[in-house]
Amino acid sequence: MRDRGRTRRLMGLGARTGGALLKTRLGGQADWRSLGEALFEGLSELKGPAMKLAQIMSQWDDLLPPDLADELARLQRQAEPMPWPRIREALVMQYGDIDQHFSQVEERPFASASMGQVHRAVTVAGDTVVLKVQYPGLAEVLESDLKQVKRIMRLGRWFKVPQARLDALFEELAVGLREELDYHTEASAMLRYRERYQDNPRLVIPEPLLALSGQHVLAMQFVDGTPLRELESVDDATRQGIAVALADWITEELFTYGELHADPHSGNFAADEHGRLVIYDFGSVIPVPEVRLKAMMQLLDATLAKEPMAMDEALLKMGGRQGQGAPLSLYKESAECVAPLFAPGEQDFSDVRVHRRLRELTPKVWAAMDRLQPPADTLLLSRALNGHYWNLVRLGARLDMHARTQPLLAWARQPA
Known part of the structure; x- marks a missing residue:
């Protein structure tokens, strides 16, 4: 990931967003669909904090104009993956000779997010695993990206959001993104949650594979499942079972353990073949x-x-x-x-x-x-x-x- 041109492109996307908001504020009709398409294309390629902010906003289904929300929601399920050669760079940096550890690594990811993407692999021992790979160079551009995101967030003042609250929201986003860059922290959270819920028959939390993990690559047990966003077509009993498991788990997290899984992106959850709730991502866990x-x-x-x-x-x-x-x-x-x-x-x-x-x-x-x-x-x-x-x-x-x-x-x- 190169810093050259990123600032200029982020500023351009911010200016276009500001123009649409200004037009609406002056009584005009903004083309939210067109803006959403531009944001999707630009942020899919740039990745990083701005894409994360857009994903967060898209989760507030009742906040954005419908056309804009629909386009930003695509960032949660259709974001363009980073080309394989760049991802391979990250794997080589982590493992050296990849072939010493894996007999196969699928070049096309089955999930792409703002900070990294997920590839299925087979170890030399024949075990199927998942590799969550951080985008190369993201740590180097994170702080400059965050500066541009802070400028974009100032547009929130047009909605009468106090500057102090915008600053607090930015700091929350910045702290969370910095923590997401450290996969050691996420691996620790996964181990903590696995021990905590090991006797819960309705939850599945993949096992992190510490011997294959590092700061920029998190390896974990492969657990197959149907993503939550695709469960609309499954039978009602399965959906209700997943819903009850999700509600019970959130309640127990909060009121028994004083923590909360704070990334409710629907791609982080699935149902396995036995109708159990699978929780994949623990990059954001907050104390309550x-x-x-x-x-x-x-x-x-x-x-x-x-x-x-x-x-x-x-x-x-x-x-x-x-x-x-x-x-x-x-x-x-x-x-x-x-x-x-x-x-x-x-x-x-x-x-x-x-x-x-x-x-x-x-x-x-x-x-x-x-x-x-x-x-x-x-x-x-x-x-x-x-x-x-x-x-x-x-x-x-x-x-x-x-x-x-x-x-x-x-x-x-x-x-x-």
């Missing part, structure tokens, strides 16, 4: 302190009670809403939108009426962002939970969220 969990549950409690003043008090306790003028009418409307998801009985996550109300609410939330000012240290947590929510939507999950949350709300009400 108990005090933060309790505060968020207290906010949910006030929301379900449809008490705007209590919602505002909970947000203030979390460190948000530092400005003047609590948006009580927005709190009330938000509660009306959210409450049906937690009504007694089984809730159908494929109910388009719920999503329509949430989509209609989103622009109002962004318009009030200067007053809401959500706490900076909840941004990644909120994004991750939102992404997991949309994975449940894609699965058409039917879950009794009322029964699931009642014990957690009772826990949050207990005095410290």
Whole structure:
């Protein structure tokens, strides 16, 4: 990966995005499809932080114009792979003579992402493995790329997002990307999760192969599965089983172990032939302190009670809403939108009426962002939970969220 020309191309994509936003702000109609196609083509080739940011945005299905969201979503499943000769460079740097370790390495990856791509291989001992290969030279251009991404993110001020929140979101992105570059950290997370859930019959976590892994290549056991985004065509029982396993796992992560898998990209999950949930990628795992969990549950409690003043008090306790003028009418409307998801009985996550109300609410939330000012240290947590929510939507999950949350709300009400 070469630095020459990257800055200029990133600046060009940022300028084009800014032009579309300005046109909309002035009352015009932007060609979001055309912008999305340009971003897809440019970011597919450039990879790195800007592509990661676009993938993150595409997970917020209710935020972007539909045409733009559709194009950016392609970055999660159709991004152009880096040519094999460049990937081979990385493998040679890791292993020296590749043939001493592998009898075969498939040149075409079966997954491409922002920071690396995944190739299937066969060891000299005959075992099928997966090699997650970091794009060559990415570490060298990361910091200069991040500077351009920070400039692009300033466009968020046009949506009245406070600069402090944009800075916090950028720092969160930067820290996460720097950590993703170290595959030793990801291997450690995989080992920790494998031990933690070794007795869970509904989860499969591939084993990292430390003897074949290094800072820029992560080798792991090959576990075949149908990607989550392709499960729409499988039988309902399988989809519901995966949905329940996903929801239970997220709850246990948070409330038992104080951590959360923070990259809800649908390509990171699959169903194996036995209907078990396969979790492939552990490049982003964040700690979630108990005090933060309790505060968020207290906010949910006030929301379900449809008490705007209590919602505002909970947000203030979390460190948000530092400005003047609590948006009580927005709190009330938000509660009306959210409450049906937690009504007694089984809730159908494929109910388009719920999503329509949430989509209609989103622009109002962004318009009030200067007053809401959500706490900076909840941004990644909120994004991750939102992404997991949309994975449940894609699965058409039917879950009794009322029964699931009642014990957690009772826990949050207990005095410290």
